[in-house]
Amino acid sequence: xxxxxxxxxxxxxxxxxxxxxxxxxxxxxxxxxxxxxxxxxxxxxxxxxxxxxxxxxxxxxxxxxxxxxxxxxxxxxxxxxxxxxxxxxxxxxxxxxxxxxxxxxxxxxxxxxxxxxxxxxxxxxxxxxxxxxxxxxxxxxxxxxxxxxxxxxxxxxxxxxxxxxxxxxxxxxxxxxxxxxxxxxxxxxxxxxxxxxxxxxxxxxxxxxxxxxxxxxxxxxxxxxxxxxxxxxxxxxxxxxxxxxxxxxxxxxxxxxxxxxxxxxxxxxxxxxxxxxxxxxxxxxxxxxxxxxxxxxxxxxxxxxxxxxxxxxxxxxxxxxxxxxxxxxxxxxxxxxxxxxxxxxxxxxxxxxxxxxxxxxxxxxxxxxxxxxxxxxxxxxxxxxxxxxxxxxxxxxxxxxxxxxxxxxxxxxxxxxxxxxxxxxxxxxxxxxxxxxxxxxxxxxxxxxxxxxxxxxxxxxxxxxxxxxxxxxxxxxxxxxxxxxxxxxxxxxxxxxxxxxxxxxxxxxxxxxxxxxxxxxxxxxxxxxxxxxxxxxxxxxxxxxxxxxxxxxxxxxxxxxxxxxxxxxxxxxxxxxxxxxxxxxxxxxxxxxxxxxxxxxxxxxxxxxxxxxxxxxxxxxxxxxxxxxxxxxxxxxxxxxxxxxxxxxxxxxxxxxxxxxxxxxxxxxxxxxxxxxxxxxxxxxxxxxxxxxxxxxxxxxxxxxxxxxxxxxxxxxxxxxxxxxxxxxxxxxx
Numbered sequence: 252x253x254x255x256x257x258x259x260x261x262x263x264x265x266x267x268x269x270x271x272x273x274x275x276x277x278x279x280x281x282x283x284x285x286x287x288x289x290x291x292x293x294x295x296x297x298x299x300x301x302x303x304x305x306x307x308x309x310x311x312x313x314x315x316x317x318x319x320x321x322x323x324x325x326x327x328x329x330x331x332x333x334x335x336x337x338x339x340x341x342x343x344x345x346x347x348x349x350x351x352x353x354x355x356x357x358x359x360x361x362x363x364x365x366x367x368x369x370x371x372x373x374x375x376x377x378x379x380x381x382x383x384x385x386x387x388x389x390x391x392x393x394x395x396x397x398x399x400x401x402x403x404x405x406x407x408x409x410x411x412x413x414x415x416x417x418x419x420x421x422x423x424x425x426x427x428x429x430x431x432x433x434x435x436x437x438x439x440x441x442x443x444x445x446x447x448x449x450x451x452x453x454x455x456x457x458x459x460x461x462x463x464x465x466x467x468x469x470x471x472x473x474x475x476x477x478x479x480x481x482x483x484x485x486x487x488x489x490x491x492x493x494x495x496x497x498x499x500x501x502x503x504x505x506x507x508x509x510x511x512x513x514x515x516x517x518x519x520x521x522x523x524x525x526x527x528x529x530x531x532x533x534x535x536x537x538x539x540x541x542x543x544x545x546x547x548x549x550x551x552x553x554x555x556x557x558x559x560x561x562x563x564x565x566x567x568x569x570x571x572x573x574x575x576x577x578x579x580x581x582x583x584x585x586x587x588x589x590x591x592x593x594x595x596x597x598x599x600x601x602x603x604x605x606x607x608x609x610x611x612x613x614x615x616x617x618x619x620x621x622x623x624x625x626x627x628x629x630x631x632x633x634x635x636x637x638x639x640x641x642x643x644x645x646x647x648x649x650x651x652x653x654x655x656x657x658x659x660x661x662x663x664x665x666x667x668x669x670x671x672x673x674x675x676x677x678x679x680x681x682x683x684x685x686x687x688x689x690x691x692x693x694x695x696x697x698x699x700x701x702x703x704x705x706x707x708x709x710x711x712x713x714x715x716x717x718x719x720x721x722x723x724x725x726x727x728x729x730x731x732x733x734x735x736x737x738x739x740x741x742x743x744x745x746x747x748x749x750x751x752x753x754x755x756x757x758x759x760x761x762x763x764x765x766x767x768x769x770x771x772x773x774x775x776x777x778x779x780x781x782x783x784x785x786x787x788x789x790x791x792x793x794x795x796x797x798x799x800x801x802x803x804x805x806x807x808x809x810x811x812x813x814x815x816x817x818x819x820x821x822x823x824x825x826x827x828x829x830x831x832x833x834x835x836x837x838x839x840x841x842x843x844x845x846x847x848x849x850x851x852x853x854x855x856x857x858x859x860x861x862x863x864x865x866x867x868x869x870x871x872x873x874x875x876x877x878x879x880x881x882x883x884x885x886x887x888x889x890x891x892x893x894x895x896x897x898x899x900x901x902x903x904x905x906x907x908x909x910x911x912x913x914x915x916x917x918x919x920x921x922x923x924x925x926x927x928x929x930x931x932x933x934x935x936x937x938x939x940x941x942x943x944x945x946x947x948x949x950x951x952x953x954x955x956x957x958x959x960x961x962x963x964x965x966x967x968x969x970x971x972x973x974x975x976x977x978x979x980x981x982x983x984x985x
Contacts, residue, residue, distance in 0.1 A: 305336050311343055316803070317839050318869070318907025320350040338367035338377060345380055346770040349387070350907075358384035361769070362397060375401050379410065380769040382417040391424035402434060409762040412437075412444035413774070416452055423459065445761070447777030450480035457488070466495050483509050483518035490525070503531045510537050515544035535561065536572040543575050543582075551579035570600035574609050581612060586620040589613070607633075607640035614646065618653060619962055627653040627666075634670045647672045652681055652959070660688035676706025680715050680955065687718075707824075708979040710971040714955045724981055726856030726929050732837060732844045733984055738829040740797060746827050747815065748790045757794060763802035772804075772870070779807050789815070796833065805838040806867035832983050835976065838867055839880075839908045846916035852923060855984055857881075857916055859976035860936070863969060864915075869908045879905035881915020891917050930954045933973050938966040 311326030324347045331340035345360035361384040364377035378397045385394035398418040405411045415438035423431035435456070439449050453476035460468035470492040477485050490505035506522040510533050513519055519541045526533050533541075535558035542551035555576035559569060573596035581589035593613035597606040614629035627650050633640075634647035647670035651663035663685045672678045683698030699715040706712030717723045740754035761778035779799045786792040792815060799808040812833035816823040837843065837858050847854030864882040865871035877884050883891065885902040891914045892900035904910045922932035922940060926947075935943035938961075946960050961967040 305330055305333065305339075307333075308336055308339055308343070311340070311347075313841065315343060315347050315350070317842050317909040318350070318911075319909050320347045320907070323347040324351075334367075338364045338369075338373055341367060342377055342380055342768065345384055346768070349384065349770050354384065354388040358388040358390060358393070361385075362393065365397060375406070375410075375414075376765060376768065379414055379417065379765070382414070382421060383769055383771070386417060386421055386424070391421040394418075394421035395425055407443070409443050409445075409760065409778075410765050412441040412448055413762055413766065415441070416448060419452075420455060445778055445781045446479055447774065447781055450476055451774070453479060454485075457492075461492075466492060470496060483513040483516040487518040487521060490522070494525075494529075499529060499531075503529065507533065510541060514541045517545075520545055536568060536575075539572065539579075540575050543579050546582075548579045548583040552576060552583075555579065566600040567603055567605075570596045570603050570605040570609075573599060574605045577609065577616075578612070581616050581619075586616040589616045604640070607637065607642065610637065611640075611642035611646055614649070618649070623653040623657050627657070631666065631670065644671065644673045648678050648681075651685070655681065655685050655688070660685040664689070674701075674705065676702045676709050676711035676715065679705055680711040680718070683715065683718060684953075684955075708982055709975040710958070710978075711955070713974060713978050714953065717953070724853075724985075726853040726977065727851070727923065728853065729847045729851045730853055730985075731848075732840050732854050735837070735840060738800065738833060739827065740829075742827040743830045744790075744793060746825070746830070747793055753790055753793065754797075757797045757801075759798060759801065760794065761798055761802075763798060763804065767802050767804070775802055776804060776807055779804060783811060789818070800833065805836045806865075806869075808833050809836050809862070809867055828983060831979070835862060835979050835983055836867060837980075837984065839912060842909045842912040846912055850916055850920035850923075852920060855980040856929065856977050857912070857919065859973050859980050860915070860919065860933070861912075862976050863973045869911065870906050878902060879911030879915075880908055881911045881918075883911065883914050883918065887918065888914055928954070929974070929977075930957055930970060933970045934958075934961060934966055937969045938963055942966075 307326060307330040311323050311330055314320075314326055315323035324344055327340045327344040327347060331337050331344070333340075341360045341364035345357045345364065348354075348360060349357035358381065361377060361380035365374060365381055368374035368377050378401050381397040382394040385391070385397065395418060398414055398421065401414050402418040405415075415434050419431045419434035419438065422428075422434060435452055438444055439452060453472050457469050457472035457476060460466075460472060470489065473485065473489040473492050477489050486505045486509050490502040490509075493499075493505065494502040503526065506526050509516065509518050509522040510526075514537065523533055523538050523541055532538070535554055539551045539555035539558055542548075542554060555572050559572045559576055564572075573592055577589045577592035577596060580586075580592065590613045593609040593616065596609040597613070600606055610629065610633045614626045614633065617626040617629065630646040630650040630653070634643050634650060637643075647667070650670055651667040651672065654660075654666055655663040664682070667678070667682060667685075679698050679702035683695045683702060686692075686695035686698055696719060699718045702715035703712045703719065703721075706715070713723055740757070741751035744753040745751040761775075761782055763775040763778045766772075766775040766778065779795060779802065782795045782798060783792065786795050792811065796808055796811040796815065799805075799811055812830055815830065816826060816834055819826060835858075837855070840854075843854040843857055846857060861867060861880050864877075865880050867880065869880055871880070871882065872878050873882055875884065878888075883905050885905070888902065888905055889900055892898075892904075895913065895917060897904075897910075905914065919932065919936055922935040922943075923929065925940065926932050926935065926943065931943050931947060934946065934957075942963075946957060946962075948957055948960065958967055958970050961970070
């Protein structure tokens with residue numbers, strides 16, 4: 252289908268050429284050698300191509316953003332009928348074709364756009380896209396020819412280093428190694444270049460050296476790469492290269508670095524195996540911890556059971572090993588077996604952080620085993636008699652909560668009065684429930700009112716309003732999304748830095764928008780991430796937020812806006828609504844609205860779920876291999892595809908926003924229909940319908956009772972957060 256649509260685009264483009272009297276582009280000349288590096292002045296903002304507004308082009312771009320690539324190709328074909336829009340339409344068709352896997356077609360469209368562009372900014376953008384796409388299609392000569400002019404006569408902007416990088420790759424593949432080296436040097440040395448771009452160049456050069464069997468060269472570039480991007484994958488690649496050169500000491504150092512710095516990474520498990528094979532096994536405590544972090548609890552128990560018996564251990568080291576041995580039992584459901592090991596960890600190093608944690612989790616294990624009274628006493632001891640720690644407040648709350656569950660509300664109230672319980676929405680809500688249970692309706696209402704005030708857009712604020720008899724919005728029933736409006740940046744700047752005029756001085760400081768326009772989403776995100784890392788002031792962070800929004804990176808913008816709100820602390824509620832809307836976006840609104848209409852639920856509820864599942868990142872992949880905005884596992888995706896009549900389903904389809912939204916909405920709607928309420932449905936979405944059904948209590952119980960009963964901490968927090976997200980979305984958009 253993609254090929255047929257591609258032919259339509261090219262046919263329409265040919266017709267446009269005929270109507271305009273312009274001939275088809277001739278074969279590009281041989282690339283000229285690069286000029287010597289130039290001395291740049293202050294970078295300027297990249298001039299972006301401007302075209303007349305076109306509903307067809309806007310619709311095509313919306314389809315492309317949502318991952319409806321085949322439909323986008325057809326829409327770009329319609330837009331290409333207008334000679335004034337042909338270049339823009341061909342660039343869009345290039346990106347859409349690339350998303351369908353048609354690399355040759357993507358190159359054709361992008362290179363054709365260079366001949367249709369009138370303005371230099373658009374011509375240069377098209378040449379960059381042509382270079383990227385031709386290189387991907389295995390046509391380096393064409394890529395080099397397209398970029399030669401723009402590499403030799405550089406612009407002083409943030410896109411230029413990317414042009415050099417692609418041009419250098421093309422020259423290398425055409426055999427011009429000296430020319431490639433010189434141009435790569437320009438890209439690396441350019442002050443307009445980013446650390447992410449330099450890392451990409453080092454990675455490519457290491458890969459090219461490996462292909463040619465140049466292990467020393469591979470190691471050289473990997474060392475540069477590790478300096479620019481110190482990640483577990485890069486450390487592991489460098490360790491492998493060092494080992495191949497016989498430098499076992501350097502290889503061991505890199506492998507140990509992975510285990511110590513990133514024990515939860517995939518590479519950590521590989522590093523453990525490699526170190527053992529090299530006769531340099533890691534510390535048994537760290538080996539067990541790596542197994543625990545990847546969820547291999549049986550392996551962790553096997554390693555740590557022996558490790559805790561090692562003689563002569565420092566108390567801190569022994570407490571660490573005991574703590575994670577207990578956790579490996581606890582997380583696997585062996586609650587009673589975990590308790591004495593937690594106790595031993597606490598006794599081994601009483602002043603360590605692990606002692607506090609061990610005491611808390613020993614109580615949680617007893618609670619999970621159903622021993623509420625014993626657990627409550629342990630919580631009370633931790634909160635009242637032990638030095639304060641990270642779980643002191645939670646222990647104080649759970650002391651009274653378990654007494655309440657045990658049918659002793661007066662004891663619960665007395666415990667809460669005597670302990671340092673946080674005065675948050677959760678604590679106040681359950682105090683209200685205990686006061687209700689003892690018949691003190693007046694004080695109960697005061698507690699519920701305080702909970703609603705303390706947590707106005709949160710889970711327990713919602714449940715407190717329910718307890719007060721106030722209306723609580725159910726997501727069941729469709730209501731269309733409101734029209735999207737641009738943020739009021741002046742209002743945001745006035746609140747954040749006290750100067751609304753800051754918003755008038757925003758200008759692009761990265762090539763993120765240009766990179767995204769040719770489909771290089773990862774590179775665009777990296778460019779904004781570097782801007783964020785270098786933001787030393789609130790105004791600089793606001794610039795990074797604007798840059799992400801301007802580029803169309805809603806997930807990055809949401810994260811940056813959330814960071815600004817978190818920095819504001821208690822003042823965040825006074826922030827302009829548009830800053831909150833940036834933190835809680837409604838991206839891909841047409842797809843969300845269509846899903847809500849189809850399944851008769853509020854599309855804002857699906858938005859709330861997406862924010863928790865993926866934080867609006869279309870390419871998100873979890874450790875469990877859940878993919879996309881709605882984090883659907885491929886096996887579940889296959890079943891949903893069959894139900895929806897989607898043929899030829901591939902897991903990669905889940906990275907397409909429209910598909911992910913459709914699949915997630917279908918599954919969510921099924922759970923809403925099965926359980927009849929949002930709380931059970933969310934638990935089923937996260938932990939499976941079987942678990943959600945097992946946790947259901949007596950008819951008519953309050954939702955908070957169900958949620959607190961969920962034994963999985965992740966699922967319990969998930970339900971609370973999605974509901975809190977929904978409350979915030981309702982406040983912002985309804």
